[in-house]
Amino acid sequence: MTRSHRALREAMVIAACAVVLGFTSTAIRNKGVFAPATALSSVPQGKRPDTPTMIHLPEARNLFESGEGLFIDARHAFEFDRGHIRGAVSLPLNEFDKRAGFVDSLPRNKTLITYCDGVECNSSIGLASRLRDAGFPGVRIFFGGWNEWQAQNLPTAAGAP
Amino acid sequence: MRGFFTNDYNVLTARVFLGVLLVVVSADKIADPAAFAQSIQDYRIISGTATMVLATILPWLELLCGLALIAGVLVQASALLSGALLIVFTMAVISALVRGLDISCGCFTQDPAVSRIGWLKIGENVVLIAVAAFLYSSQNIRFSLDQYIRGQQSGS
Numbered sequence: 001m002t003r004s005h006r007a008l009r010e011a012m013v014i015a016a017c018a019v020v021l022g023f024t025s026t027a028i029r030n031k032g033v034f035a036p037a038t039a040l041s042s043v044p045q046g047k048r049p050d051t052p053t054m055i056h057l058p059e060a061r062n063l064f065e066s067g068e069g070l071f072i073d074a075r076h077a078f079e080f081d082r083g084h085i086r087g088a089v090s091l092p093l094n095e096f097d098k099r100a101g102f103v104d105s106l107p108r109n110k111t112l113i114t115y116c117d118g119v120e121c122n123s124s125i126g127l128a129s130r131l132r133d134a135g136f137p138g139v140r141i142f143f144g145g146w147n148e149w150q151a152q153n154l155p156t157a158a159g160a161p
Numbered sequence: 162m163r164g165f166f167t168n169d170y171n172v173l174t175a176r177v178f179l180g181v182l183l184v185v186v187s188a189d190k191i192a193d194p195a196a197f198a199q200s201i202q203d204y205r206i207i208s209g210t211a212t213m214v215l216a217t218i219l220p221w222l223e224l225l226c227g228l229a230l231i232a233g234v235l236v237q238a239s240a241l242l243s244g245a246l247l248i249v250f251t252m253a254v255i256s257a258l259v260r261g262l263d264i265s266c267g268c269f270t271q272d273p274a275v276s277r278i279g280w281l282k283i284g285e286n287v288v289l290i291a292v293a294a295f296l297y298s299s300q301n302i303r304f305s306l307d308q309y310i311r312g313q314q315s316g317s
Contacts, residue, residue, distance in 0.1 A: 003237065007297070010238030014229065018222035025191065025221070032194035032217045033210070076265075094199045122208050 052128040052139045057152065060113060060142040064154070069111045072131070074123040075146070084146065085115065086155035093123040096130050103134055113140045118147035166295065169303040176230045176305075179243060179292050183227030186269050190220035200267025204253050205260075222246065230296070233305020237297055244293035251286040254278050 026032035055063075063069030064085070071088035073080045080090040089106075091099065106112060112131055114124040128139045142149075150156060165171060190197040198216035202208055207215070223246065226239040250268070257264060257278055266278045302308045 003300075007237040007241050010235045011242045014225050014235060014238055014242055015222060018218050018225055021225070022217040022221040026194055026217050032198070033213045035195065094196060121205065122202065 052125075052132050052141055054141045054143045055113070057142075057144050057148055059140075060115075060144070060149070061154065063111055063113060063140075069113045069140070070107060071142070072106075072112055072114045072127065073146075074114050074116045074127040075121075079117075079146075081159060083150070083156055083158045085149050086157040088115075088157075091127065093127045093130070096127065103131070106131075106136065108136065111138055111140060112136055113142050115142040115145040115149070118143075118145040121145065166299065167301055169301060172296070172299050172301040173304045175292050175296055175299075176233060176236065179240075179289065179296065180227045180230030182289070183223045183230065183243060185227075187220040187223035187227065189269065190216065191224065194220070197267060200265060203264040203267065204257050206253060206256065219246070233302065233307055234310075236299075236302070236305065236307065240293045240296035244290055244297060247286050247290045247293060251283055251290070254282055254286070258283075 023033070027034045060069070060071075064071070064087070071085045073084050073088045073090045074093045075090075076092050077090050077095075080088075080092075084090070091102065096103065112128075114128040114131065116122070116124040116127075124141050124143075124145060128141045131139045194213070194216040197220065198212040201212045201215055222242060226243045226246075229235045229239040230243070254266065258280070264278055266282055268282070302311070
């Protein structure tokens with residue numbers, strides 16, 4: 001067996017060990033793929049059949065102008081600081097569990113609308129699912145997100161929440 | 162020049178450097194696979210369960226390769242895997258930069274506010290790929306567990 005063949009075979013053994021150790025350790029710690037269902041949903045599953053309703057720009061704009069909606073920015077906090085839909089609040093998807101108090105304080109008499117960058121991101125879908133699971137019925141996902149809102153020159157703001 | 166590539170201490174330094182680096186970068190990811198999955202997802206190349214599966218396996222691959230390089234066992238295989246991982250990571254970073262994504266690397270820490278991707282990150286990775294290639298081609302086993310094992314075998 002040549003040196004490179006042996007290396008390849010040994011590399012496959014190391015990879016197999018990584019698979020076993022990875023899944024065993026996450027199973028023991030109830031993390032990652034073995035996390036309880038609520039934590040697992042932090043990884044967005046865009047094609048879940050019970051994904052909250054997606055809305056497009058005209059409806060998002062109506063909710064903004066009527067004041068009936070509260071926009072929730074699912075992007076990282078520094079992206080929110082750089083620019084966001086005016087009146088939006090920041091709730092990055094990966095901070096959902098840490099900010100349970102903030103989630104509880106969200107108004108229940110308004111339509112919550114999640115958004116992220118745009119059609120190519122998934123965090124708005126994940127955040128909407130988490131909010132629905134946390135007891136907010138009627139959550140909407142603004143599919144066009146920040147990119148579409150900005151492109152239409154609609155009201156924005158910048159700075160920390 | 163040939164002496165540089167076969168020098169015992171150069172090989173040892175390269176092994177420990179890459180090995181320690183891999184162990185360090187794996188720690189944060191092993192501790193919180195969900196945060197690492199989010200970092201992978203930020204690249205917008207794959208999504209859903211696939212990110213979680215990768216986030217489960219990749220950190221352990223880094224850890225095992227790192228430990229093997231430090232100990233000096235399965236050095237060539239570990240260098241091969243590390244190099245392959247680094248090439249894939251670098252391609253992901255390039256693809257994110259080309260698409261204009263301003264995201265965190267997710268390399269050392271999963272804190273999104275630090276370690277933004279940029280062309281410097283690609284430069285760093287190229288150096289690391291060169292170190293991995295050097296170790297892959299090196300046959301020097303001085304100061305390694307391999308050397309000890311072979312010594313035991315030939316002694317018995």
